[in-house]
Amino acid sequence: MAANTHRGFQDVRQATNQLILGNSLHDFKGSDDEKIVQNFFKVILTDPGFVRFVNLEIRNCNAEDGTSFRDAYISLRATYECMMRARANFVTERPSCEGVEIRDLLNTDSLEDFLSRGVDAIGNRTQPDVCQSFWALLNFLREIKTHEGAIRRLLNIAPKNTTKKTQIMTGLAHHLFSQLVPNKKYEVDENIKNLPQTCGCGCNSNICGGNTSIGSRETWHGQVDIMVNGVVVVAFGKEHSAAEDEKDEDTVEYEPPRKQIRMKTEESCDMCVEIQRNRSHESDLLDLKFLNQILAEAVINGFAQVNKNKSTFSNFLIPTIGATSERVTVCLYDSENDCLLHIDDELQLWDVSDTRQLDHETIIIIWLFLNFTLFSKRNLAISTKLKKSGLHRILNENLKYYKQTKTNENFDLHTLDRRPWIKATVEIKHPDT
Template sequence: MSSKRRCEDSNNINVYKKTRMDGPSNVKTRVASCDNDNDRIFLEFPNSLVNALNIALDSFMDEKNWMGYIALVPLKIINSNAADGHEGFPFSKAYCCTERYTTQYSFGSIFRKGLSMLIEFILHRTTPENKQERFVLGKLLHYLFDRMDTDAEAMKNMETYMETELTAVITNHLFGKLSTSTLFTIDKHCKGNSRGERNIKTNKPVCPCEKTDCELSGDFGDTSIGNWKVWHGNVDVMVNNEVVVASPDVEAESSSTEKSPVNVKLKSSSLTGNPQIIAQNIVFSFLQKHRHPENDNFLCPCIGVTSKDIVVYLYDSIYDVLLESTIIPLHGMIASPNNNINLVAVLVSWLVVNYKYLCDGVMEEMKTMKADFFQQAEAKLSIYEAQLKAGEVGNACFTVYTRDILKNLHHPSLVELKKRKRLIFMEPSEK
């Protein structure tokens, strides 16, 4: 694959990269409205973490940095069952064959707003004037300063968790902590040992991590999205109703066998080109466009997770652009002094769960690299555009017949059918 570095625009990120290597300026420089917000994190954030952030940011902009480059590759859909002529398919049975375009982009190219905010803080300890954006930046700084060591401890031994436990732990100790809201919903039909366990005193669901008395900031509920006529089903986790988290399913949806730790451990390679995650990402983007037409852009993310890695898919349902990130390790690489959680993974997670505030949307040149989903789903594109919903998806395709209704149907009774069936196997002399 040929590789073209794509960071350049009117707010050239390379300019920031060039200047930020000089290190942070004096802590006493201006901090916008810090005192008014009664939040000292912007003044007290330690230089040791500033330096670590400075190094980690190279992964978003520098193709030749020693840690590895977080790239985004546009995908083209060659074939799929997104518009089957007879029925829709659940996400676990979604088929979506893709191929990669030869051009790749830096992860930072679509998050220039978020990286600019962070770089300005690193350089000058300056915070955004916009209160919401300042709050989003504060979420990252508080996590790094106050929580990361504790949450990293909870995310040890990830390979021992069942599938649902895995997504619950990562969301509770990473994605949820970095989002503007810590609330999230876990699929109530999930499989896993932690399902239904609650703290006796608070009645809150218990986190399946190894920490004692750790509670989930989310809860179990209906996470179904889509339409039974097209792709549909339950996503593993919905963060703040804005981001989908999915763990690749190696078993059929109808299987009743629980996911074993061995299966979870073997699934890292299945993050790349995963049809289940791609289907969820596409459906969710169309759903967000329908529910929130006021949004600035509809490049909506879906995070795929395993016990060791994460990957980010982003689909824009207006421009029909599908992007896939490189695999990002959860541990190692750039870590804080007291734990081995990957700081690059933390930054990726922060940018993605707050994409509504930090993402610029697809670049102009990306718009020519179509996913061709519109063509693939042409026969049912109107359903994707206007008939998707969240919650109770799939119920409409089933008709519940009560005993009273059955009496009025012009069909033989079950007893009569059984009599007819027995006649087939009777000897002529017995009839």
């Protein structure tokens, strides 16, 4: 009887909270924020090729070595084949790789409903998680100038007791990523040297540090920069200094990342493109070492989240986000079906037509993936017949260690020994006489 009474109170409380949330969502009816989201959903649903993800295949890697994320090495098949084609003077056939459009990654029912009816489509939904996620997005768009101003101040002021990278990273964790999930939960790696206790923008909000370790000594492992809602990893790239920016200001003309200029070479070399940028706009996301780190973190987090809660995360392409103060990438990994995807081009964090404003399209894409269990498809790797990354095959019997990985583990980072023979027995060989 007592259990039934308690359950009854819970149902009443949930219904009350749902009613309050529904009324809050109704405040956005007819608003500019509602129109921004509707316009973007229209682009996703109607514009083929708007954002694509490439299905990656791993040629070889050091996943068996149990190294830190920063020592991860991953050779992709497409990279190798492009290199071999270049060595053959581009006379061989172009390499190919498969991909998937963002609209095919998503459960489009919610998007189509919102596109046609706006907030009326979600105000009375039976799924409170969907309502809460939409409210987080719409509320962020309503308060976006406050967060833009905070992030810009962090970009422009010199840090007092920490590094520029840490100052910007903590600011983005607090003023961007956490704002796009209902509970605003995030943790920044507590092991970062001189991690500030409060946000440096002047809002004096507490910075949430915590144990962001994932993996094990037998697998790729380490502390990730940011963990959002205990599920989505954010890896933060290094920031270029003002001196570097000024040095290259007059030497290289900036081109937005999606504006690619083909090299003037043989007609058969239509695979080759050159993207010229001002270094002040260039990001560490283009660095091969950092890409390896993001891919390794995506793989380990994919395993760890399923190990932690299989009923919730099984057969999902779990996102890992790469970010700097100017750009964002997204990597997805389904550990059970061994499917690895990466966005085909970087996303601009700031609007190219007004660099004082955050780019609304990028914000909504980030929101969709931070709330991926609500808006992305389950079992996509199977239904779309995506290619396997090949990691399971490479790991062979060592796959069992990856299937045991966890989050919040306490372990010492394992880095590659530069002289492994020191720990081995060396048998001296002499020439035959």
